[in-house]
Amino acid sequence: MNDSQRNIVDLLVIGAGPAGVAAAIAAQECGLTVLLVDENPQAGGQVYKALPTGFTRSRGSSVSKEARLGDQLRESLIRTEIDCCFGHKVWNVGSSLRVDLLGPQGVSTWQPRALLVATGTTERVVPFTGWTTPGVIGLAAATLLLKSQNILPGRRTVVAGAGPLLLAVANAILKAGGEVTALVDLASRGEWLRTLPSLVGRPVLMWDGLSWQARLRWAGVPIYYRHGVRSVTQLGSGGLCVRVGQVDDRGMPLQGVEIDIEADTLAVGHGLVPSTDISRLLRARHKYVPQQGGWIAESDEGGRTSVPGLYVAGDGASIAGAAAAGLQGKLVALACAVDLGFVKEDQIKREKSELQSQWHKSARFGKAMAGLMAMRSGAVAGIEPDTIVCRCEDVTRAEIDAAAREGARDINQLKAWTRCGMGPCQGRTCGDVAGSLLAQHVGARQDVGYFTGRAPLRPISLAEVAGEYTYADIPIPKAAPL
Amino acid sequence: MKTSELSSTGFYDAIVIGGGVMGCSTALHLAQGGMRVALIDRGPLCREASGVNAGTLTMHMTRAALIPYAMRSWQMWMDAEKWLGKGVLATHVPGLTLAFTETECELVELRAKARREYGAPIEVISPQRAREIEPGLHPGLLKAGYCEIDGFASAYLTGRAFHHALLGANVTVLENAPVHAIDTGDAGHRIQFTVAGQRQIMTARRVVLAGGVWIENMLAWLGVNIPIKVLINQLIVTERIRPVMRSVLSVANGLLSLKQFANGTVLIGGGWQGDGDREHGGREARPQNLIGNMRLASYAVPALAEARIARIWLGLEAETADAMPIIGDVPGIPDAFVVGSAHSGYTSGPFMGRIIAQHILGLTPDLPLFDPARLVGLPIPSV
Amino acid sequence: MIVDANTLRVDGIDRGSPVSFTLNGRVVQAYAGESVAAALFSQGVRTLRHSPSTNLPRGMFCLMGSCQECLVWVESRKQPSCQLPVSQGLTVETLDYREAQHE
Numbered sequence: 001m002n003d004s005q006r007n008i009v010d011l012l013v014i015g016a017g018p019a020g021v022a023a024a025i026a027a028q029e030c031g032l033t034v035l036l037v038d039e040n041p042q043a044g045g046q047v048y049k050a051l052p053t054g055f056t057r058s059r060g061s062s063v064s065k066e067a068r069l070g071d072q073l074r075e076s077l078i079r080t081e082i083d084c085c086f087g088h089k090v091w092n093v094g095s096s097l098r099v100d101l102l103g104p105q106g107v108s109t110w111q112p113r114a115l116l117v118a119t120g121t122t123e124r125v126v127p128f129t130g131w132t133t134p135g136v137i138g139l140a141a142a143t144l145l146l147k148s149q150n151i152l153p154g155r156r157t158v159v160a161g162a163g164p165l166l167l168a169v170a171n172a173i174l175k176a177g178g179e180v181t182a183l184v185d186l187a188s189r190g191e192w193l194r195t196l197p198s199l200v201g202r203p204v205l206m207w208d209g210l211s212w213q214a215r216l217r218w219a220g221v222p223i224y225y226r227h228g229v230r231s232v233t234q235l236g237s238g239g240l241c242v243r244v245g246q247v248d249d250r251g252m253p254l255q256g257v258e259i260d261i262e263a264d265t266l267a268v269g270h271g272l273v274p275s276t277d278i279s280r281l282l283r284a285r286h287k288y289v290p291q292q293g294g295w296i297a298e299s300d301e302g303g304r305t306s307v308p309g310l311y312v313a314g315d316g317a318s319i320a321g322a323a324a325a326g327l328q329g330k331l332v333a334l335a336c337a338v339d340l341g342f343v344k345e346d347q348i349k350r351e352k353s354e355l356q357s358q359w360h361k362s363a364r365f366g367k368a369m370a371g372l373m374a375m376r377s378g379a380v381a382g383i384e385p386d387t388i389v390c391r392c393e394d395v396t397r398a399e400i401d402a403a404a405r406e407g408a409r410d411i412n413q414l415k416a417w418t419r420c421g422m423g424p425c426q427g428r429t430c431g432d433v434a435g436s437l438l439a440q441h442v443g444a445r446q447d448v449g450y451f452t453g454r455a456p457l458r459p460i461s462l463a464e465v466a467g468e469y470t471y472a473d474i475p476i477p478k479a480a481p482l
Numbered sequence: 483m484k485t486s487e488l489s490s491t492g493f494y495d496a497i498v499i500g501g502g503v504m505g506c507s508t509a510l511h512l513a514q515g516g517m518r519v520a521l522i523d524r525g526p527l528c529r530e531a532s533g534v535n536a537g538t539l540t541m542h543m544t545r546a547a548l549i550p551y552a553m554r555s556w557q558m559w560m561d562a563e564k565w566l567g568k569g570v571l572a573t574h575v576p577g578l579t580l581a582f583t584e585t586e587c588e589l590v591e592l593r594a595k596a597r598r599e600y601g602a603p604i605e606v607i608s609p610q611r612a613r614e615i616e617p618g619l620h621p622g623l624l625k626a627g628y629c630e631i632d633g634f635a636s637a638y639l640t641g642r643a644f645h646h647a648l649l650g651a652n653v654t655v656l657e658n659a660p661v662h663a664i665d666t667g668d669a670g671h672r673i674q675f676t677v678a679g680q681r682q683i684m685t686a687r688r689v690v691l692a693g694g695v696w697i698e699n700m701l702a703w704l705g706v707n708i709p710i711k712v713l714i715n716q717l718i719v720t721e722r723i724r725p726v727m728r729s730v731l732s733v734a735n736g737l738l739s740l741k742q743f744a745n746g747t748v749l750i751g752g753g754w755q756g757d758g759d760r761e762h763g764g765r766e767a768r769p770q771n772l773i774g775n776m777r778l779a780s781y782a783v784p785a786l787a788e789a790r791i792a793r794i795w796l797g798l799e800a801e802t803a804d805a806m807p808i809i810g811d812v813p814g815i816p817d818a819f820v821v822g823s824a825h826s827g828y829t830s831g832p833f834m835g836r837i838i839a840q841h842i843l844g845l846t847p848d849l850p851l852f853d854p855a856r857l858v859g860l861p862i863p864s865v
Numbered sequence: 866m867i868v869d870a871n872t873l874r875v876d877g878i879d880r881g882s883p884v885s886f887t888l889n890g891r892v893v894q895a896y897a898g899e900s901v902a903a904a905l906f907s908q909g910v911r912t913l914r915h916s917p918s919t920n921l922p923r924g925m926f927c928l929m930g931s932c933q934e935c936l937v938w939v940e941s942r943k944q945p946s947c948q949l950p951v952s953q954g955l956t957v958e959t960l961d962y963r964e965a966q967h968e
Contacts (some may be wrong), residue, residue, distance in 0.1 A: 054881030058876075058879050141925070145903055203933075389918070393917060461942065
């Protein structure tokens with residue numbers, strides 16, 4: 001996709017995962033001009049991430065349901081001829097909803113009438129001693145390695161943390177012929193059983209869950225329920241020693257036996273966090289809902305945020321799973337089409353009502369999983385003082401506690417006092433945990449707030465912004481007085 | 483701040499409204515002078531201009547007439563550990579102001595001369611000499627102004643430093659406590675504010691308005707009309723990069739400030755304007771001005787081109803109608819004072835807080851104040 | 866699906882052409898299109914940089930371009946290696962290596 005002379009479009013969708021793609025197609029069907037933007041080379045988001053360009057599945061090899069859904073999603077984009085900007089990062093969004101992109105050919109700008117942010121989630125990892133050791137990766141990272149790159153995370157991998165990704169990663173490793181040295185789950189068996197009602201009416205998911213459990217048992221994988229990772233240390237051989245111990249139902253480490261497990265790789269994750277970079281940058285109102293992922297933009301059932309023209313959909317709006325995301329994408333596209341005057345509310349009333357009821361059914365499972373992934377206060381409370389919390393800036397828990405004791409009251413004040421969140425990741429990796437730590441001193445998590453959104457949304461170099469120029473090209477405003 | 487301390491009305495010798503560097507310095511010096519002082523801000527200390535500025539401690543970009551104030555204040559920043567306790571990593575390095583065109587060469591000469599007259603040791607040097615001081619400069623450099631007295635601080639550390647010092651000096655510090663009104667009468671000033679959802683009142687014999695761009699609103703509480711201009715300055719900081727510069731750099735047209743901190747990050751400023759206003763604060767950067775600022779920066783130091791930007795933000799800077807600070811008695815209101823709105827206010831802040839405090843304490847200020855009366859009703863000149 | 870016993874690469878996939886790239890001048894074998902991060906991680910190269918204050922080893926973590934831990938240099942661009950596809954002759958340098966060049 002090259003720049004056009006007039007980069008104007010009715011709806012710009014950021015994020016080509018299930019929500020974004022569904023929204024783009026539905027919007028185009030309503031007559032809107034649409035541009036779909038994603039930093040990856042192909043559509044699919046994280047959940048349906050494509051194989052690397054140039055890779056194909058071997059003839060005769062089994063194709064997972066997920067892979068098939070991903071292929072269908074990508075095919076639907078080609079079939080509907082949606083305009084796409086792949087390999088483009090959004091580095092800034094203006095209050096007029098102007099979107100600044102950085103692509104292979106440099107920077108470009110688009111001005112949509114409406115902006116849909118469907119950027120999904122990032123992974124939360126609650127720190128523990130040695131979590132920054134090379135060889136420790138996220139569960140979502142392990143999923144990407146397995147599903148997209150088709151590479152095992154290690155010869156021997158410990159899979160730890162909480163949520164559905166635990167089982168998914170362990171299963172994928174076993175299916176690929178690798179070894180799951182141990183599965184370490186903050187949840188109890190009981191917590192998993194309590195999600196069973198959400199599987200009612202979803203026989204495929206139920207079957208997946210049962211077959212995954214069976215596979216784990218058959219492979220003899222040691223499973224430690226109500227356990228968490230205490231520490232990771234590098235071994236002389238180059239491997240890792242993963243120490244695990246019991247935790248209570250809040251994730252707080254308990255006194256008791258600690259078990260040392262040797263492995264090459266630790267894949268660990270404690271839930272998914274909705275990406276709110278753009279909604280925070282645009283100063284939309286947010287609310288704190290742990291069962292939906294934490295801080296999320298306030299939105300109505302049409303995905304409308306408190307910023308006119310800004311919509312959100314998918315897991316980035318509220319965690320409800322991939323199936324629900326696709327349905328929500330459609331709903332939001334319809335809402336946008338009404339708002340922009342392309343269709344009338346009563347024209348889409350029936351379709352909307354059907355989609356909503358389908359969404360409720362689909363979301364049930366995703367929401368139950370989101371519940372399992374909600375941050376556990378005990379896991380945060382159990383972080384050792386000398387453990388790094390902000391990876392970018394090397395800020396430890398002790399430094400955060402000291403700032404809190406000295407009087408830091410909100411997360412942005414904490415940032416100014418400790419540099420926590422000032423690094424290149426802009427607090428995406430540490431924000432949840434840092435906020436929770438501060439809240440332990442201040443009170444309610446809501447009162448601590450969230451990091452103020454700032455451009456650039458992803459790091460961009462001066463050269464990339466400045467482009468080619470001579471000194472005379474610099475637009476110099478009036479010189480300062482003497 | 484414990485709520486139990488608030489429930490009593492508390493009569494203070496002085497209440498300072500506005501917890502930026504000016505207000506904090508004023509409060510600290512008043513307390514050290516023996517007064518019972520409260521400092522109140524609608525947010526956390528030093529989170530507006532004082533916490534988000536470029537931290538440049540330079541004579542090059544300070545208005546010529548303010549050089550004597552800036553030089554004394556520069557020394558205070560360098561000695562911050564002595565009077566502030568925690569420092570702000572104030573670092574003494576030389577400063578170069580650069581000329582890349584003939585017009586800029588003339589500006590360098592003019593600006594150096596004007597500042598020398600006020601006591602700044604600025605000399606004009608050749609590009610060769612400039613490159614000895616700063617090897618990474620653009621080869622197209624024509625001329626430079628050089629000042630040995632220059633440097634920078636990490637502005638974001640200022641809040642924590644003052645917080646610590648003020649509590650140590652027994653100043654009552656009230657953060658996240660917006661003030662609504664001031665009632666002035668025979669009993670002194672009654673300050674109405676809200677904290678933790680509760681309306682409260684504090685009374686003091688004296689009130690000091692140190693609200694930066696909001697001085698205009700504060701003076702309005704007292705029925706005084708002095709327009710204050712609001713500048714919305716854009717700032718850019720890079721990720722940590724290898725050492726590429728070791729001085730503070732500016733350009734003769736006044737539109738660039740550049741410095742590299744010990745942690746390797748480079749802060750790019752220069753007063754390029756973004757969008758925002760007094761009511762809503764800084765809203766967003768203007769893309770053209772981001773491009774301009776970055777071009778100027780990567781022109782001056784070509785090695786910066788590869789650096790990735792970590793963050794862009796905005797800060798509100800105050801300016802009066804005649805571009806000189808407003809420091810002194812609030813016209814027509816007894817025991818009411820105002821301090822602020824100085825260009826390069828961060829550089830001069832500590833010293834300006836000291837002199838207004840001296841004045842309030844009945845001492846002779848180290849340097850003359852800037853009578854607010856001159857500004858009453860004076861409109862901001864249109865561009 | 867059976868894993869090729871010699872590498873961590875999973876069978877059942879027709880990969881892009883086998884290519885080589887360099888990391889700090891050292892030749893690394895991989896397949897065109899894989900991410901540099903995945904290719905290196907699978908071969909046991911997991912340290913890419915060191916942390917700012919504590920100088921401890923850091924490497925791949927989120928693999929989705931968010932955490933900025935797996936940064937590398939390719940010519941004048943610093944970028945996450947998890948978003949950098951392998952191509953024949955790609956010259957990749959770690960941050961420490963590039964910095965040492967300037968000294």
